[in-house]
Amino acid sequence: MKVENLSPWLRRTLTTLFFVVCFIYFFLFCRYHLAYQEQVQLFMLDKGYFLPFLSHPGGLMQYFSAFLIQFYLYPWLAALVVTLSAFGVFLASRLFLNRIGMRGLLWALLPPLFIIALQVHHSYHVESTIAFLLVVLYASLHFSLTNSILKYLYSTAGWALLYVITGAYAFIANIAIVLFEIFYRKSPVYSPSVILILVTGGLAPILAARFLWYINPVETWTALLPLNIHTSARFALYALMLWFPVLMTMHAIIDRMNQTFGKSIVIHKWQSALAGCIVIILSGWWIQKKAYDAKTEILLGIDHSIQQHDWSMALRLSSMYPGSNRMVTYFTNMALYEKGWLGDRMFNYRQMGSQGLYLNWKNTNLASFFGSELYYRLSYTNEAFRWAFETMVSDGLNPRCVKQLALTSIINGDKPIAMKYLDLLEKTIFYRNWALTYKASLTDPGSPGLDPELAARMHLSIRQDFWADDSHFDALMSTLLNDHPDNRMAFEYYMASQLLDLNYSGFASNLVHLKDFGYFRIPQTYEEALLIYMALYKKNAIPAGYTISDKTRVRFANYMHALSQYGNDRRAAAKALFKQYGNTFWYYASFEKGK
Numbered sequence: 109m110k111v112e113n114l115s116p117w118l119r120r121t122l123t124t125l126f127f128v129v130c131f132i133y134f135f136l137f138c139r140y141h142l143a144y145q146e147q148v149q150l151f152m153l154d155k156g157y158f159l160p161f162l163s164h165p166g167g168l169m170q171y172f173s174a175f176l177i178q179f180y181l182y183p184w185l186a187a188l189v190v191t192l193s194a195f196g197v198f199l200a201s202r203l204f205l206n207r208i209g210m211r212g213l214l215w216a217l218l219p220p221l222f223i224i225a226l227q228v229h230h231s232y233h234v235e236s237t238i239a240f241l242l243v244v245l246y247a248s249l250h251f252s253l254t255n256s257i258l259k260y261l262y263s264t265a266g267w268a269l270l271y272v273i274t275g276a277y278a279f280i281a282n283i284a285i286v287l288f289e290i291f292y293r294k295s296p297v298y299s300p301s302v303i304l305i306l307v308t309g310g311l312a313p314i315l316a317a318r319f320l321w322y323i324n325p326v327e328t329w330t331a332l333l334p335l336n337i338h339t340s341a342r343f344a345l346y347a348l349m350l351w352f353p354v355l356m357t358m359h360a361i362i363d364r365m366n367q368t369f370g371k372s373i374v375i376h377k378w379q380s381a382l383a384g385c386i387v388i389i390l391s392g393w394w395i396q397k398k399a400y401d402a403k404t405e406i407l408l409g410i411d412h413s414i415q416q417h418d419w420s421m422a423l424r425l426s427s428m429y430p431g432s433n434r435m436v437t438y439f440t441n442m443a444l445y446e447k448g449w450l451g452d453r454m455f456n457y458r459q460m461g462s463q464g465l466y467l468n469w470k471n472t473n474l475a476s477f478f479g480s481e482l483y484y485r486l487s488y489t490n491e492a493f494r495w496a497f498e499t500m501v502s503d504g505l506n507p508r509c510v511k512q513l514a515l516t517s518i519i520n521g522d523k524p525i526a527m528k529y530l531d532l533l534e535k536t537i538f539y540r541n542w543a544l545t546y547k548a549s550l551t552d553p554g555s556p557g558l559d560p561e562l563a564a565r566m567h568l569s570i571r572q573d574f575w576a577d578d579s580h581f582d583a584l585m586s587t588l589l590n591d592h593p594d595n596r597m598a599f600e601y602y603m604a605s606q607l608l609d610l611n612y613s614g615f616a617s618n619l620v621h622l623k624d625f626g627y628f629r630i631p632q633t634y635e636e637a638l639l640i641y642m643a644l645y646k647k648n649a650i651p652a653g654y655t656i657s658d659k660t661r662v663r664f665a666n667y668m669h670a671l672s673q674y675g676n677d678r679r680a681a682a683k684a685l686f687k688q689y690g691n692t693f694w695y696y697a698s699f700e701k702g703k
Contacts, residue, residue: 119213126217126388127195130224135187137400140408141230142190146180147415148477150505152535164323165316166239166275166332173235181538190227193237194220200244204284204352207251208292210359214387219244219351221391225344225399230408232334232341239274239332240348246270247284247352251292263305268312275331282309283353291360341399403429410439411478415508419443426457435478437464441604442482450600451631454607456691459700462605466581469495476502480512486597487568488588489516505532507539514546519565523550568592581605582614596625607633610697612641616649623653635660636693667694 134142151157151174161167180186201216223240226232246266253259263285271278282305289302313328321328334345406429413422422443429436440457441464444450467479480495496512510529517526527550533543574587585602588595599621606615615637622630630638635656641649650656667689674681682699689695 122213122385123198123217126220127191127198130194130220131187131191133224134190134227135183137396138190138228138405139183139186140405140412141228142180142186143183143412144230144408145177145233146186147508148503148506149174149177150507150510150532150536151175151178152505152532153537154535157535164275164321164331165272165313165328166235166277168273169235169239169242169275169332170233172238173233176234178536178538190234190237193234193241194223194227196241197223197237197244200241200248204244204248204251205355207248208288208356208359209363210355215355217388218391219348221388221395222344222348222351225341225391225395226334226337226348228395228400229334229337229339229341230401230404231336236277236332236334239277240280242274243270243277243281244352246278247281247288250281250285251288260300260304264308267305267308271312271316276329276333279309279329280349280352282306284356287353287356287360291356339399339401344399403431403433407433407436407439410436410443414439414442414481417446419447423447423457432458432460434460434464435467435474438467438478438482441465441601442485445597445600446485450604451633453691454604454633455693455696459608459696462581462608464608465601465605468579469498477506477508480509484512484516484565486588486601487519487565487570487592487595488584489519489565489569492516493520507533507536511539511542514543515562515565518546518550519562519569526550568595582609582611593621593624599625603634607637607693608696612637612644616641616647619649619651622651627654630654630656632660633693636664639664640694640697663692664694667692671698 158171161171176189179189198216198220201219205211205215219240223237226236227234250259250262253262267278267282270281285305286302289305314325317323317325317328337345406425409425410422410429413419413425422439426436426440426443437458437460441450441454444454444457466482467475469476469479476495476499480492480499483489483495484492493513493516496509496516500506500509500513510532514526514529514533517523517529527547530543530547530550533539534547536543570588570591572591582602582605585598585605588598589602592598599618603615603618606612606618615634619630619634619638622634630650638649638656639661641647667685670685670689671681674684678699682695685695
């Protein structure tokens with residue numbers, strides 16, 4: 109089969125359009141995936157940081173990837189890096205295919221499509237894309253070699269170096285070279301070059317594991333492959349690994365058939381362009397519907413907004429999240445508190461009991477990575493330090509944890525430890541100024557000193573000893589309040605935990621502290637809970653100096669009347685009352701607690 113070439117203008121136009129769309133897609137739909145990648149690794153211009161990358165195959169590629177990922181701090185740069193790397197794969201694929209006599213534009217565009225499908229997963233890093241690009245270029249250069257000695261050296265020492273740089277991706281080049289020698293150079297299977305390639309490819313990982321790196325033998329065969337992707341995007345990994353070997357084999361078989369039967373099917377350029385566009389559009393649909401994880405993008409977007417103190421954006425993204433997710437609820441409640449809305453609008457968003465206020469310590473990347481944030485904001489400084497440190501030990505250096513460790517050490521007055529982590533950040537490009545600012549506050553008597561936020565955290569530092577236990581969150585908040593009765597966040601989170609667990613007595617007994625925190629009125633959610641408490645226990649729990657608004661009293665009466673119309677049919681009642689009362693504590697207490 110022969111494909112008539114597209115005109116140069118049409119080919120350039122289609123290619124440009126493809127990668128412009130690619131850039132826009134990553135900028136709009138994957139910005140938080142990419143921002144998260146920047147947050148989970150810390151690139152430093154330091155020899156001590158570089159040397160560990162030499163301890164395993166593909167380490168050099170990971171080092172280069174870490175260098176690029178630090179620029180993901182800016183969404184447009186993140187989109188540009190992944191788009192340019194995909195474009196590099198396209199150019200390398202064109203070269204590869206030209207060397208074996210294939211001219212169709214679609215064949216070269218499909219590998220970048222596979223890359224895009226993988227890149228939409230937050231665990232896929234650009235190191236794999238660049239490793240694949242180098243492997244394709246390596247194989248393409250081998251195809252042009254004619255000198256036997258040079259070819260043998262390239263297939264042994266050259267391939268071993270490729271393996272050191274690209275890890276398991278080097279095996280793609282190994283297979284492609286063997287297929288080229290068999291199908292395209294007309295060499296017999298027992299050709300010395302084929303034998304050398306197979307022997308080198310088999311022995312290099314084994315010898316490297318035993319004498320060079322001392323790593324798990326399995327890792328020598330899988331290094332750098334993103335095998336931790338378990339979504340539909342994993343299909344794209346298999347397609348990428350097999351694409352060129354399968355294409356080479358099919359092309360060779362079709363050419364042999366054409367030579368045998370003396371016929372060749374010609375597809376004209378307009379037919380080729382139309383078919384290619386259809387394939388690309390369908391592939392784009394599959395990426396967006398199957399490979400792309402919209403829920404994780406929203407979750408990571410909420411976290412990103414929290415880090416930027418953009419509470420309104422965090423709440424807007426939370427309202428877009430489909431279904432229920434503990435981490436989303438955790439961040440939502442944090443944003444509500446920072447906006448001053450936790451007591452008024454908590455039930456405007458999905459709640460799941462007091463466990464939605466915090467995260468349990470688990471051996472999962474996201475839970476441990478995000479969990480320190482709450483304790484830092486609660487001024488539970490030692491616990492914030494512990495979570496950040498444990499996360500850094502299990503997952504490696506990252507900007508968020510190192511900054512957290514520095515800040516909590518400053519709050520605790522531990523200057524040597526704070527300086528240790530500030531020194532690490534000083535070796536970076538984008539966090540250097542941040543580190544220098546805080547170092548100056550610790551060492552320069554003429555500096556402005558601590559910022560107001562740190563001063564406030566220092567004021568709320570724990571003064572008494574107690575066991576760290578997040579299994580009883582309300583008791584923990586009560587302990588923080590006993591230590592510092594002016595800890596407003598601990599108070600609001602304690603009250604929220606009582607409401608979410610329907611502990612009316614614990615809630616009502618602490619309403620007397622409203623005046624201590626300067627509340628001018630009873631928050632709306634507290635009013636709603638108070639009315640239920642007084643109806644159940646026949647007690648007046650309204651604190652002195654406060655009243656429940658007439659609007660809330662009338663609405664409660666209307667709710668109870670509407671609820672009574674459905675008798676024991678709770679499903680019908682929940683459905684009918686949701687539109688008008690779904691954002692109230694009454695609805696939560698009646699239908700959602702314990703779901």
